Amino acid sequence: MIEQTRRVWLKFTCRTLTLGYAALMLIPGVRFLVDPLMRRSTQNSEARRVARLDDLQPNVPRPFAIKGSRLDAWTLYPEETLGRVFLVRRDGDTVEAFTAECPHLGCVIEFQEDQDRFFCPCHRGVFDAEGAVVPSDQLGWNNPLPRGMDHLECEVVEDDDSGEKWVTVVFERFQHGLAQQVATA
Amino acid sequence: MGRIASWLENRTGYRELMLPIHRRVLPDGPCWTLSTASCLVWLLALQVVTGLVLMTSYSPSLNNAWASVHFIEQTPAGQMIRGLHFFASQAILIVFAIHTVRVLLVAAFRPPRELIWATGLVLIPLIMVWAVTGNPLNGSQKGFSQINVEGNIIGGTPVVGPLVQKILIGGQQVGNLTLTHLYALHVGVLPLVAGLLLALHISQVYRHGLASHEGGTLSASSRPYFPYQTIRNLIVVGAVFALLAWLAYHFGAPLDAPADPELPQATRPEWYFLFLFELRGYFTGDTEFIATVIIPVAILLFLLALPFLDAMLPEAASRWMRYAVVFGGLAAWSGLTGLSMWRDHNDPHVQAEASAAHALALRADELADAQAIPPTGAAALLQNDALTQGPKLYKQYCVSCHPYTTDQFEITGSDEPSAPDLGGFATRNWIAGFLDPERIVSAAYFGNTEHAEGEMASFVKDEMDLEAASLDAVLAALVAEADLPQHHADAEAAAAGRELIAGEAGCTDCHKFHDDGDIGVAPDLTGYGSRQWLLGFLNNPEHDRFYGEYNDRMPGYDPELPTAPMNQQELDMLADWLRGQWYRPTAIEVDDQTAASPAEKPADESSDEPTDKSANSDDDSSSKADDESRDTSGEES
Numbered sequence: 001m002i003e004q005t006r007r008v009w010l011k012f013t014c015r016t017l018t019l020g021y022a023a024l025m026l027i028p029g030v031r032f033l034v035d036p037l038m039r040r041s042t043q044n045s046e047a048r049r050v051a052r053l054d055d056l057q058p059n060v061p062r063p064f065a066i067k068g069s070r071l072d073a074w075t076l077y078p079e080e081t082l083g084r085v086f087l088v089r090r091d092g093d094t095v096e097a098f099t100a101e102c103p104h105l106g107c108v109i110e111f112q113e114d115q116d117r118f119f120c121p122c123h124r125g126v127f128d129a130e131g132a133v134v135p136s137d138q139l140g141w142n143n144p145l146p147r148g149m150d151h152l153e154c155e156v157v158e159d160d161d162s163g164e165k166w167v168t169v170v171f172e173r174f175q176h177g178l179a180q181q182v183a184t185a
Numbered sequence: 186m187g188r189i190a191s192w193l194e195n196r197t198g199y200r201e202l203m204l205p206i207h208r209r210v211l212p213d214g215p216c217w218t219l220s221t222a223s224c225l226v227w228l229l230a231l232q233v234v235t236g237l238v239l240m241t242s243y244s245p246s247l248n249n250a251w252a253s254v255h256f257i258e259q260t261p262a263g264q265m266i267r268g269l270h271f272f273a274s275q276a277i278l279i280v281f282a283i284h285t286v287r288v289l290l291v292a293a294f295r296p297p298r299e300l301i302w303a304t305g306l307v308l309i310p311l312i313m314v315w316a317v318t319g320n321p322l323n324g325s326q327k328g329f330s331q332i333n334v335e336g337n338i339i340g341g342t343p344v345v346g347p348l349v350q351k352i353l354i355g356g357q358q359v360g361n362l363t364l365t366h367l368y369a370l371h372v373g374v375l376p377l378v379a380g381l382l383l384a385l386h387i388s389q390v391y392r393h394g395l396a397s398h399e400g401g402t403l404s405a406s407s408r409p410y411f412p413y414q415t416i417r418n419l420i421v422v423g424a425v426f427a428l429l430a431w432l433a434y435h436f437g438a439p440l441d442a443p444a445d446p447e448l449p450q451a452t453r454p455e456w457y458f459l460f461l462f463e464l465r466g467y468f469t470g471d472t473e474f475i476a477t478v479i480i481p482v483a484i485l486l487f488l489l490a491l492p493f494l495d496a497m498l499p500e501a502a503s504r505w506m507r508y509a510v511v512f513g514g515l516a517a518w519s520g521l522t523g524l525s526m527w528r529d530h531n532d533p534h535v536q537a538e539a540s541a542a543h544a545l546a547l548r549a550d551e552l553a554d555a556q557a558i559p560p561t562g563a564a565a566l567l568q569n570d571a572l573t574q575g576p577k578l579y580k581q582y583c584v585s586c587h588p589y590t591t592d593q594f595e596i597t598g599s600d601e602p603s604a605p606d607l608g609g610f611a612t613r614n615w616i617a618g619f620l621d622p623e624r625i626v627s628a629a630y631f632g633n634t635e636h637a638e639g640e641m642a643s644f645v646k647d648e649m650d651l652e653a654a655s656l657d658a659v660l661a662a663l664v665a666e667a668d669l670p671q672h673h674a675d676a677e678a679a680a681a682g683r684e685l686i687a688g689e690a691g692c693t694d695c696h697k698f699h700d701d702g703d704i705g706v707a708p709d710l711t712g713y714g715s716r717q718w719l720l721g722f723l724n725n726p727e728h729d730r731f732y733g734e735y736n737d738r739m740p741g742y743d744p745e746l747p748t749a750p751m752n753q754q755e756l757d758m759l760a761d762w763l764r765g766q767w768y769r770p771t772a773i774e775v776d777d778q779t780a781a782s783p784a785e786k787p788a789d790e791s792s793d794e795p796t797d798k799s800a801n802s803d804d805d806s807s808s809k810a811d812d813e814s815r816d817t818s819g820e821e822s
Contacts, residue, residue: 007412010413011411011412013416013419014411014412014415014416017416017419017423021419024426025230025231025234025235028262028266029235029237029238029262029266031261032238032260032261032263033238033241035260035261038261073253073256074249074253074255074558075252075557075558075560076556076557076558076559076560077560078560
């Protein structure tokens, strides 16, 4: 009888220990794998000079590459294309900046001069020349865009030495699929 | 719960599958030494789990391997996982050895268990190869030189050797393909082959049951395996896991400096292969493959044949043979391993290389912690580091004339020193030596140069007449000019010193100093010892700004010259190193003003002065120590 109880207790202990060891083996692995969730975003909110104001024609969007250093896990790339922006010169020397990253699923938006519109080729997203969503009016086609093109902080500054006017842009990324423009965490 | 279980049972019959485990019997009752089998399975499971996790962040390429491993070490739980993987691989080898010894001692390989013995035996070299393919994956210098040597050992085997070597290495040299090949073997081929062998091994164990002393009949002490043996297994496994976790937590897996052929390497195999390393030493040239291939293969074949030899021998002879194999084998293995370790322990060259490699590993780690890895790979960390490259460049180009003595470095050339000792260049103590009538003509300064008879020496000996406080001010001014990263001068004293240099002290009679004096007669003291000054001097000491026509033998190192031995980057690193300008994890400043207290001004007394020791922080007592060495040399001459 005592032997019987002992055996039951031993079996229970064996099963518990087996499960316990298995869990212990997995815990560090899980902590390791979820690390990207724990990392804070490393968005660099510095204003970068992107173009001379004189290089922009009124109301004609022009694409520019944003260059900067990028830390990719363990490698630091000193000078890389971080993303693309469209700069549009408006009346009175103000400039509007859009990121070329589509708010739908992150493809690269093109500007179609012949139709005077922005177009995302991945899922046929159509924006007007002001970056707003074009309402769907075609049968069998829904404009997939959740919001208009994302605005970037943009300023016209004067160079201290040359007196030239430059356009600076604060490059940021935004979450996809939302109706509002929210920076990625 | 019960309903789900019976639903599953009806469809899968899993209870029937589990039956062998539940029915398993211990013929002689539970026993602690039987735990090795279970322990090995658990350790292999641990390797699979930790290995898969490591795979998620590891990158097998020349530029990325070391960097990704360093990244893993920085990630939370990364050090633990990599440490577990590292120590468990060695634990597997040890436990496997114990497992085999037990089988030999109780003759558990006898019919019908020959296949259990054979599959188990083949697993041993397989697991060793498994470990060997894992070590170079971290992209470290040690791992690369190990696989390089191992490749050449394979290449030394007649006929097939060179072919296998070339395929394994992926060409002539260890590189990207070596890593991808080893990686494919380590995480794909070997786990698959070992897994199949293990499955065969275990299925045979279950088929034939555990060997019994009684020869098959159940003794009175027989018990079911589960839970009586299982609980013992789990206790042993728990102890082994706890030990591994402790090792991983406290030591972690080592990470040598990133692979770079320039780094020193006294390559040694891991401890479990040292016996072959030692054995190899008794064979030379063409016969080396006897030690590295023939003997290991012969031992393996002999052991494989053991069940059949055993069957031919009478019981007494068999026992004698088995004990001879176990104790002879252990004695030979530990004898060779111990001998090899003893040799290395008593070889100062090997010890020096090992500690140099250790220092480089720490430095690479420090640099990688501070800055991210450049796209060209982690080797660039040390290649662009003034602290690492400075002494090498100095040995190559400077030390044939200039010795270098601080307490951190002692670089001496084969020739007699014939130019100033540059240890502590432009620090207060170093400049003080120049303004000391005895030391300026000692071997540590101008003693062995034309300048020993020159204007500066005679000026310091005969004409210079400065009070202690004025001398301190002059020194402070010059320290301020040098602007060494770890030495700073008192601003007030420096300002006073600047006025003295341009006036009373008489320096500007020969030297230019900012707006006073002229160049062309003696080196410009403006920015003396600064990076810009030093680089200019190294470029061309015969420039009017420096020694001009009075240059003794100092060559110019202008990298623009067609014969330039150093490029600009090397020159920069040399200058930075001479000025003590390199990355430090925590900057410690030496206040040169405290060292300038009049009490210790006569240099000969300074070494015994207790206040002077406390004034110098531990990190940079270098200037002090080199001062002392200079003093003694001064006294001798």
